[in-house]
Amino acid sequence: MKVDNCINIIRSLLYPRGCLLCGAKGDFPCHLCPACHNSLPFNHHACPCCALPLPAHVASQQLCGRCIKRQPPYTKTIAALTYEPPVNRLIGMFKFHQKLHLAEPLAGLLMERLGDQHERPEILVPVPLHPLRLRQRGFNQSVELTRILAKHYRLPYDWRLCRRIKATKTQSELSRQERRKNLVNAFQACAEVKDTHLVLVDDVITTGATVTELSKVLKKAGAKRIDVWAVARTQTL
Ligand SMILES: [Zn+2]
């Protein structure tokens, strides 16, 4: 028996099959039955630069007001879903309750959105966690997602390319301005990335302060272009 088949059998014994949300029995793509999948809050109408969900009356492909005012250091963000029920619950279970098997369906939803049409980057870079946070959580959710994306798209990834050198407060407890301050000098590039097209991978983009700060650091280290891929985006600016 092939190793892959063996792993699949062990996995199906360890993790319950069926729909993650309603429990319907079956082997569904992304572990979601068609009804639950179709009711997810997909982030189709969004700013092409920061993926902020836009009101229906705004023309598609139009930048949000903030990106017009100040262009972010990254070029394009793709966030598959908006961060609201039931997506926040799934991501919360994955991140804070060590449900690591959720990395696969969450990355699956992102890949569904990315398709094969995206401009192919040269390397994927998971947003780093500070070593203290990593020790508390036991894993970096962005690395888990990146691993799956890298395998699917046959792209290299490097989690050692940059690191988080400042143990920052939890971003969700802070205002937008505090978030930015909180992140100043939070990251350090550990290698040159001259003329490279990178993609930063994260689970949730909140205000974009984290990817902005990290992009600045990687641009200084020589990156030619930076895009962002995330499972979800909050509605907040
Ligand atoms: Zn369902």
Ligand SMILES: [Zn+2]
């Ligand atoms: Zn924007």
